[in-house]
Structure formats: C-alpha cells, structure tokens
Amino acid sequence: MTVEIVKPGLATTIQDAGRPGYYNVGIPLSGALDQYSFRCANLLVGNDENAAVIECTLLAPxxxxxxxxxxxxxxxDATPRVNGTTAPRNESFAVQAGDKVTFDFMRLGARAYVAVAGGIDVPVILGSRSTYGLGAFGGFQGRKLAVGDKLPIGKPSAAAKAGRQLPAELAMPLPKETELRVVPGLYFHRITEASADNFFADTWAVAPEADRIGYRYKQGRPLQWRDRKQPFGAGSDPSNIVDAGYPYGSIQVPGGVEPIILHRDAVSGGGYAMIGTIISADMDKIAQMQPNYKARFVRVDMDAALAARAEYKARLDRVRKALA
Amino acid sequence: MAHHEVLSPLPGTFYRRPAPDADVFAKEGATVKAGDVIGLVEVMKQFSEVQADVGGKVVRFLVENEDAVEPGQPLVVIETA
Known part of the structure; x- marks a missing residue:
C-alpha cells in the first residue's frame, strides 16, 4: 500500500491543511502553499479535504x-502520464499496481498537487502531516522526498472513483502576471509617501530563490525610509526594527531593495520592518508563481480584504458542491 | 540530418559552465552523447543538470549564460546523425 519515489523532482513534500496554533513558539503554519488546489485535489479523489497530498514544485517527481x-x-499545468499515456488534470483517474506516473514540465504555475484516495498516511505531528523542512519534522521523515522513499497510503473512502471532474471555471487560474492585494502596516509609516507610491506602481518579478519560506521579488525601485535615530535594539539599517512577530503574508524589505513575502514555512519573528501584509485570499496565487512571473501590489483596506476572503470561501463552497 | 532542441525542464537561471572559471559543458560544434550534461538551471538555491536527450553535434545555444529560462524553453540545437 505505498507509492514509491522513482525521481524526487525539485522540492517535493507531503503537505496538508497545515499546523496553525504554534506560531508563538516559533513553529509556522506549513501546509500546502496553494490551499485551494490542495483541497480540490482531495475532493476529486473522495478524501477529507484536509488529507495529506504530495506537493510538487517546479519539477514534478x-x-x-x-x-x-x-x-x-x-x-x-504539468500533464500527468500513466506509463507514458496522458492522464487528465483536475479529474480523478485510476492507476494499477505497477503503474508509473510521470509529469511533463510545468507549462504554467509552480506547484502541482497529487492526491491519492485514502491520503498519504504519514504520522500526525502537532495536529498535521505537513512537512516543515527547516524544523526537520512532519511529512515523510521531516524532509523533501528522495529516491526510494515509500509513502504509505491510507484507506480510500467509499466516495473514491475515477472520472470526477473539477469544472474548468473552478480550476486555479495560472497567470504569468497577477495583482497581489496588500493591507499596509505595521511599519508602513516608516517609508516615505513617494516611496510607497513607487512600491504600488512598479511591476515586480519573482526572484529565483523564492520558496515555501519566502517569496522574493525584484526589479522594482528601492524603498526610501523616513529619517529616524534607530531605537535601541534595532539594527543600524533603516529597514531594521526592534524584533517583532512576523505575520503570515507579511512583506519585509531587507535593505529596502527586494521585498520578501513570508509564506507558510516562514520564521515567526525577526528584525525587519514589515511594510504590509498580503491578504489571505491572495496567498495561493503566490504559490503558483514561477521565477520571473510578474506581480503588482495593490493597496486595499481591511474591508476589501475581508470581502475577498468571503469570496474565496464561497468559491471553495462551489467546489465542494460540484465534487460532492 | 535532423535538428533537435533540448528543452529546459524547469524555470530558473541557465548556466553553461559548472563554475565561473571552468570550461563550458559543451562547445558549439562539439559532439555530445545522450545523457551528457549541457548546462545547469539554478532555482530555489539548487542547481539541476540539463542533459542532452539525444546524441549529435551541438549546432548552437539559443540562450546565453545566466539568462532566465522558462520550463519548455529550447536551450540548444543538436544535429542528430
């Protein structure tokens, strides 16, 4: 009852809905970076939508x-193949014992989710099966998957069947250019007004080192900070603050040069000023950005962020109904 | 004589040499075997080898050293016998 890793891909891990509740002791959320696609994958194979899946990054296993x-x-968008024959995306299909599943290169998007009916049955640690690589726990032996790993599969539900299809309009969009909505704060007041305008006007490209910890962006203009005498305990660079908690989705700009959006495996605190936070409804979009994909940051207020979250939840409800 | 393009399997930064002061993996005009490394793609702080999927003569590289590449982007043309 296992799936074996023949080739590991670039950064393939076991992930689920994540491990909220321990950020205060330095343990981040973890979990599938694109939670929407992750849930769709589980629902397609009749799993509980929080079951553990295989997250494939940029080069699939x-x-x-x-x-x-x-x-x-x-x-x-990485076409799966069963023994070389094309299988559908966003639709459940059957494989037989001895079948090899491969993937074409990722034409669009950065993370594919492979759900298996019954879920990947690795141990639950602090309420989650997600891998936290920096902490070396969770998932399969606390690490990225490697050649020869055998992933245990749970018992499929009665709802598991081939041919269940996600309606095309409910599939995750995979644009090469996107808008990411930002609520300014907590240290937004530290940059000049002109600099804030530039930040929202510029087009930013994903840097090659973007990963589950943080997504780094480049090619926009550097930030200008308001003059101040650095307080005791803060570093000497104007982008430094006295250490503070980092929210999930917060944007820090070390040296004022390249913004980094903290994602689900980020550290929980540190000494960089956060100029804003990506709204929760847009975090999945980041997970699907390849290096060099473009983003513009769009300033919104809390009401708009909450409306976007409600819309996101309504869309997931439509998925649940469509795949029930 | 057929021309074959080797495609980048993943996005990132393309390198023709194993180290800045080293020789290129494959020179234009040289002969390569299937499985020979023709370059590296760096992404997420990892270097992945790109191998020739056919043997033949390296006609030309379609990307420069340190160019950004996309998945599926042609990197080099190989003339197969």
Whole structure:
C-alpha cells in the first residue's frame, strides 16, 4: 500500500491543511502553499479535504504505485502520464499496481498537487502531516522526498472513483502576471509617501530563490525610509526594527531593495520592518508563481480584504458542491 | 540530418559552465552523447543538470549564460546523425 519515489523532482513534500496554533513558539503554519488546489485535489479523489497530498514544485517527481489507486492532479499545468499515456488534470483517474506516473514540465504555475484516495498516511505531528523542512519534522521523515522513499497510503473512502471532474471555471487560474492585494502596516509609516507610491506602481518579478519560506521579488525601485535615530535594539539599517512577530503574508524589505513575502514555512519573528501584509485570499496565487512571473501590489483596506476572503470561501463552497 | 532542441525542464537561471572559471559543458560544434550534461538551471538555491536527450553535434545555444529560462524553453540545437 505505498507509492514509491522513482525521481524526487525539485522540492517535493507531503503537505496538508497545515499546523496553525504554534506560531508563538516559533513553529509556522506549513501546509500546502496553494490551499485551494490542495483541497480540490482531495475532493476529486473522495478524501477529507484536509488529507495529506504530495506537493510538487517546479519539477514534478516520478512515482511508482505499488497498489491500485485513484489519483487526482491539480494546481500547476504539468500533464500527468500513466506509463507514458496522458492522464487528465483536475479529474480523478485510476492507476494499477505497477503503474508509473510521470509529469511533463510545468507549462504554467509552480506547484502541482497529487492526491491519492485514502491520503498519504504519514504520522500526525502537532495536529498535521505537513512537512516543515527547516524544523526537520512532519511529512515523510521531516524532509523533501528522495529516491526510494515509500509513502504509505491510507484507506480510500467509499466516495473514491475515477472520472470526477473539477469544472474548468473552478480550476486555479495560472497567470504569468497577477495583482497581489496588500493591507499596509505595521511599519508602513516608516517609508516615505513617494516611496510607497513607487512600491504600488512598479511591476515586480519573482526572484529565483523564492520558496515555501519566502517569496522574493525584484526589479522594482528601492524603498526610501523616513529619517529616524534607530531605537535601541534595532539594527543600524533603516529597514531594521526592534524584533517583532512576523505575520503570515507579511512583506519585509531587507535593505529596502527586494521585498520578501513570508509564506507558510516562514520564521515567526525577526528584525525587519514589515511594510504590509498580503491578504489571505491572495496567498495561493503566490504559490503558483514561477521565477520571473510578474506581480503588482495593490493597496486595499481591511474591508476589501475581508470581502475577498468571503469570496474565496464561497468559491471553495462551489467546489465542494460540484465534487460532492 | 535532423535538428533537435533540448528543452529546459524547469524555470530558473541557465548556466553553461559548472563554475565561473571552468570550461563550458559543451562547445558549439562539439559532439555530445545522450545523457551528457549541457548546462545547469539554478532555482530555489539548487542547481539541476540539463542533459542532452539525444546524441549529435551541438549546432548552437539559443540562450546565453545566466539568462532566465522558462520550463519548455529550447536551450540548444543538436544535429542528430
């Protein structure tokens, strides 16, 4: 009852809904970076939508199924193949024991999710099966998957069947250019007004080092900070503050040069000023950005952020109804 | 004589040499075998080898050293016998 890793891909990990509740002791959320596609994948194979799946990043793995299974692939546009024959995306399909599943390169998007009916049955640690690589726990032995790993599969539900399809209009969009909405704060007041205008006017490109910890952006104009005498305990660079908690989605700009959006494996605190926070409804979009994809930051207020969150939840409800 | 393009399997920064002061993996005009490394793609602080998927003569590189590349982007043309 296992899936074996033949080739590991670039950064393939086991993820689920995440591990909220421990940020105060330095343990981040973790979990699938694109939570929407992750949930769609589980619902397609009849799983509880929080079951653990395989998250594939930029270069997908090669998998050998040692047992017959129902599988679904969502997220990034990487065509799956069963023994070389094309299988659908956003639709559940059956594999037999001994079948090899490979993927074409990711034409669009950065993360594909492979759900197997029954879920990936790795141990639950602090309420989650998600891998936290920096902490070396969770997922499969606390690390990225490697050649020869055998992932245990849980028992499929009665709802597991091939041919369940996600309506095209409910699939995750995978644009090469996107808008990311930002609520300014907590240290937004530290940059000049002109600099804030530039930040929102410029087009930013994803840097090659963007990962689950943080997404770095480049090519916009550097920030200008308001003059001040650095307070005791803050570093000498104007982008430094006295250490503070970092919210999930917060944007820090070390040296004022390249903004970094903290994602689900980020550290929980530190000494960089956060000039704003990406709204929760837009965090999944970041997960699907390849290096060199472009973003513009759009300033919104809390009401707009909450409305976007309600819209996101309503869309997920439509998925649940469509795949029930 | 057929021309074959080797495609980048992933996005990132393309390198033709294993180190800044080293020789290129494959020179234009040289002969390569299937499986020979023709370059590296760096992304997420990891270097992935790009291998020739056919053997033949390296006709020309379509990207420069340190160019940004996309998944599926042609990197080099190989003339197969």
């Amino acid at each position: 090669e998998l050998l199924f040692n047992v017959a299974a129902i599988v679904a692939v969502t997220g990034a």
